[in-house]
Amino acid sequence: MKQILLGVILLSVFSCKTEREQLNLSQGLHISNVTIITTEDGNYNPYIGHIIVDNDSIVLVSKNEPHIKGNYEKIDGTGKFIIPGLIDSHVHITEVQGMLPHHMEKYPELTKEFNSQMPRSYLYYGFTTLINLGGISEEQIASFNSQPAKPDLFHTGNSGAPVANGYPMNFAPEEFRFEAAPNFIYLESEAANTPDKFEPSNHTPKAVVERIKKSGAIAVKSYFESGFRGMPKLPVPTKGIMSNLQEETRSNGLVLIVHGNSLESHSFLSDVGVDVLAHGLWNWEKYKDVPTDSLPLEIKQTLDLQIQKQIGYMPTLTVIAGEEALADDDFFKQHELKKVVPQKLLDWYKTEEGQWFAKELFGEYSAAEVHEIYGNIQAHAMLALKYLSYNNGLLLFGTDTPSAPTYGNQPGINGFWELRLMEEAGVPLDKILSSATINNAKMFHLDASIGSLTKGKKANMLLLEKNPLQNINAYNTIENIFIGGKNIKRTDLEVKQ
Ligand SMILES: [Zn+2]
The missing domain is CATH 3.20.20.140 (Metal-dependent hydrolases)
Structure with missing residues (x-):
């Protein structure tokens, strides 16, 4: 019995390490190697990971890079920070x-x-x-x-x-x-x-x-x-x-x-x-x-x-x-x-x-x-x-x-x-x-769809150059705004002269 249990445990550890999540996107977005800053209860534990969006929703938030097929845009988030809108x-x-x-x-x-x-x-x-x-x-x-x-x-x-x-x-x-x-x-x-x-x-x-x-x-x-x-x-x-x-x-x-x-x-x-x-x-x-x-x-x-x-x-x-x-x-x-x-x-x-x-x-x-x-x-x-x-x-x-x-x-x-x-x-x-x-x-009872970076929520997110948990001026270093999965470059939102 002991041996069987050990086998099950070993197998599950092993499978966690090797099995990459498989995703097939129709209108997707992959933000890779980005520092993810989100909370459900007020405590923050930022980590570097991946956010995958399909159509208007977040489909994966993970430390591990998934295997993605289909139609999607990849954004390199290295050195950058992502927070909910x-x-x-x-x-x-x-x-x-x-x-x-x-x-x-x-x-x-x-x-x-x-x-x-x-x-x-x-x-x-x-x-x-x-x-x-x-x-x-x-x-x-x-x-x-x-x-x-x-x-x-x-x-x-x-x-x-x-x-x-x-x-x-x-x-x-x-x-x-x-x-x-x-x-x-x-x-x-x-x-x-x-x-x-x-x-x-x-x-x-x-x-x-x-x-x-x-x-x-x-x-x-x-x-x-x-x-x-x-x-x-x-x-x-x-x-x-x-x-x-x-x-x-x-x-x-x-x-x-x-x-x-x-x-x-x-x-x-x-x-x-x-x-x-x-x-x-x-x-x-x-x-x-x-x-x-x-x-x-x-x-x-x-x-x-x-x-x-x-x-x-x-x-x-x-x-x-x-x-x-x-x-x-x-x-x-x-x-x-x-x-x-x-x-x-x-x-x-x-x-x-x-x-x-x-x-x-x-x-x-x-x-x-x-x-x-x-x-x-x-x-x-x-x-x-x-x-x-x-x-x-x-x-x-x-x-x-x-x-x-x-x-x-x-x-x-x-x-x-x-x-x-x-x-x-x-x-x-x-x-x-x-x-x-x-x-x-x-x-305001909106947390089923917004407020954090969680699978299933609407992809309202901000990609920042600086960390808002370290410097308040980070909020003025937004590079991209994602609203319902739509990627907008910040500079495109300025008043047109
Ligand atoms: Zn008022």
């Missing part, structure tokens, strides 16, 4: 950066040029999946998807789920705001300010979530914002409404993401236990003037609750940087902007008209004053993020591009800036990579 789970692709709707109407050519470059700019910086968190129409989805090279797009329906007259409905004039937010949630306290033609029963959390689900959304976006920058006090959801919205969202198989960046909102939303916070905790309210090197106890306790409940946390540090950029004379000197933003639009930003938002935000402030105010907010945002990251909070990469009508949040490159800011905040490089890949994929 990046996922930005907080974007707004319905905007033209720096413009309001009336600007877009006035300059249809700029709008058109921007919209045909924008999906390419996201791919240029490695973003192969985007989640649009806000209203999007079927026409806008179709127009994005009609572009020849584009990331995979997911969304949260025709509108977010704000409470009646709450943020961000407050930005629209009263006569349009209800039509513009078909998924608003009825609030008893706003009954007098809600037009009669909107039936309360069509605006319960249940009715709203069902409508959002029907529109093909993967998540529900809601808001807790009592106002900022001199806004009048805004209505906010009650605990009952938010809990109900969370229950309805889960029972429909969706994910609830809620806007909030203040201590008040983070504390409320952590208490309810929503799935995801759409922003970091940077508005420290009564603690706003405390030194930027330690966390007040109340902030720490709020973050601890988020860690304990494993609430997804999107740092969105570029929200702050993207506004601050409007006071920065050197912003347009960054030559890489020319690769992702059409030149005519860059020129328009510098005109009197293009500076409208800069004037509105910072009219009476000097650049030095702006940098002091925003520097303080960013330091708080980074401190909260560092704490969360060192205590096993659940980080989800999200930029909020663009977070406001600012030209400081350009598609694709804003994601690269976000990655750099996360590193500056002290988030370890492995956690940065998993936040933009497997964590987002799992949270």
Whole structure:
């Protein structure tokens, strides 16, 4: 018996060594001798191996070189690194950066040029999946998807789920705001300010979530914002409404993401236990003037609750940087902007008209004053993020591009800036990579098809010259972007001059 067992063991060891996997590809890709960087659980063990793709899927990830027949392209990955395509789970692709709707109407050519470059700019910086968190129409989805090279797009329906007259409905004039937010949630306290033609029963959390689900959304976006920058006090959801919205969202198989960046909102939303916070905790309210090197106890306790409940946390540090950029004379000197933003639009930003938002935000402030105010907010945002990251909070990469009508949040490159800011905040490089890949994929129930380099998943991958676990600037050394197995050279995605 012993001898038979030994024989079986020897045979299996022997067969492992000699038997090369046989593959017959129809439309294949073989990336050989490449350092494979992928994780399912946040731990990375990079190794040199081979990735084989057929049509749009990964068919083999292995240390051993397989035997391949059929039709395929071979790419020598020696000295290079391969990672899953990046996922930005907080974007707004319905905007033209720096413009309001009336600007877009006035300059249809700029709008058109921007919209045909924008999906390419996201791919240029490695973003192969985007989640649009806000209203999007079927026409806008179709127009994005009609572009020849584009990331995979997911969304949260025709509108977010704000409470009646709450943020961000407050930005629209009263006569349009209800039509513009078909998924608003009825609030008893706003009954007098809600037009009669909107039936309360069509605006319960249940009715709203069902409508959002029907529109093909993967998540529900809601808001807790009592106002900022001199806004009048805004209505906010009650605990009952938010809990109900969370229950309805889960029972429909969706994910609830809620806007909030203040201590008040983070504390409320952590208490309810929503799935995801759409922003970091940077508005420290009564603690706003405390030194930027330690966390007040109340902030720490709020973050601890988020860690304990494993609430997804999107740092969105570029929200702050993207506004601050409007006071920065050197912003347009960054030559890489020319690769992702059409030149005519860059020129328009510098005109009197293009500076409208800069004037509105910072009219009476000097650049030095702006940098002091925003520097303080960013330091708080980074401190909260560092704490969360060192205590096993659940980080989800999200930029909020663009977070406001600012030209400081350009598609694709804003994601690269976000990655750099996360590193500056002290988030370890492995956690940065998993936040933009497997964590987002799992949270949004996309991990059966994306988020890691695994057999059977969609071939959304990036080939890099440098190692992103060693240097944050590696994300700017992408050579090839693979989307659904299609190989795109990075330089082919640049703005055509
Ligand atoms: Zn947003």
